[in-house]
Amino acid sequence: MKFGGLEKITLIDYPGKIACMVYTIGCNFRCPYCHNPELVDETVVDTISERKVLEFLDGRRAMLDAVVVTGGEPTMHGEALLCFLKKVKARGFLVKLDSNGTNPEILKRAIDGKLVDYVAMDIKSPMSKYAQVVARPVDVAAIRASIELLISSPVEYEFRTTVIKALCSPEDIDEIGREIRGARRYFLQKFVPTKLLNPQFLKKVTYSDAEFEAFRKKMNTYVTYCGIR
Ligand code: SF4
Numbered sequence: 001m002k003f004g005g006l007e008k009i010t011l012i013d014y015p016g017k018i019a020c021m022v023y024t025i026g027c028n029f030r031c032p033y034c035h036n037p038e039l040v041d042e043t044v045v046d047t048i049s050e051r052k053v054l055e056f057l058d059g060r061r062a063m064l065d066a067v068v069v070t071g072g073e074p075t076m077h078g079e080a081l082l083c084f085l086k087k088v089k090a091r092g093f094l095v096k097l098d099s100n101g102t103n104p105e106i107l108k109r110a111i112d113g114k115l116v117d118y119v120a121m122d123i124k125s126p127m128s129k130y131a132q133v134v135a136r137p138v139d140v141a142a143i144r145a146s147i148e149l150l151i152s153s154p155v156e157y158e159f160r161t162t163v164i165k166a167l168c169s170p171e172d173i174d175e176i177g178r179e180i181r182g183a184r185r186y187f188l189q190k191f192v193p194t195k196l197l198n199p200q201f202l203k204k205v206t207y208s209d210a211e212f213e214a215f216r217k218k219m220n221t222y223v224t225y226c227g228i229r
Pocket of ligand 1: 035
């Protein structure tokens with residue numbers, strides 16, 4: 001595999017762990033608020049080989065607990081991703097995988113093969129609005145299968161939604177709650193307009209703190225824990 005970036009240390013991307021983060025190239029969605037347009041459009045200039053990433057990890061075994069694999073959409077890399085995860089696990093690291101949930105088969109193989117310790121899956125919108133929000137055709141049955149897989153799995157996981165007023169109404173948040181009912185952890189993420197795939201979204205806003213708090217209370221009726229980021 002080739003990667004589009006390597007963040008040498010992060011204290012916030014794997015709960016409670018010191019991690020590094022690698023970015024896979026390519027995505028099957030085009031979320032307008034995406035912070036990684038060069039990964040999604042596959043225009044990364046300075047790619048990093050898998051060998052370089054593994055060499056970096058070999059030199060950091062004493063310092064890092066975990067590797068976060070994010071993107072882009074990592075599961076698009078299929079067998080190559082599983083092969084990379086095996087090499088990371090063989091070096092003794094915990095692995096967190098970020099995914100948009102479009103490939104439940106690869107997610108299942110990663111979980112069953114004990115190649116991941118934590119999965120963070122985006123819930124972009126209620127199923128009824130998915131294609132509109134991610135600007136691509138979507139197999140919502142696959143998204144649903146990934147949700148069910150994680151809810152019934154022993155692996156640690158979280159669901160999370162980036163909330164933008166223009167894309168996500170209070171009713172949408174409630175519908176998301178019903179669709180992930182029974183989940184252990186869910187995070188409402190405040191939209192922060194920085195570098196975005198669709199620059200027109202730089203002017204979009206999210207809800208107030210008080211509104212987020214009301215959403216959190218409502219979501220806590222569907223999930224065990226709902227946090228705000
Ligand atoms: S936010 Fe995630 S799923 Fe959406 S386009 Fe960006 S990398 Fe893909």
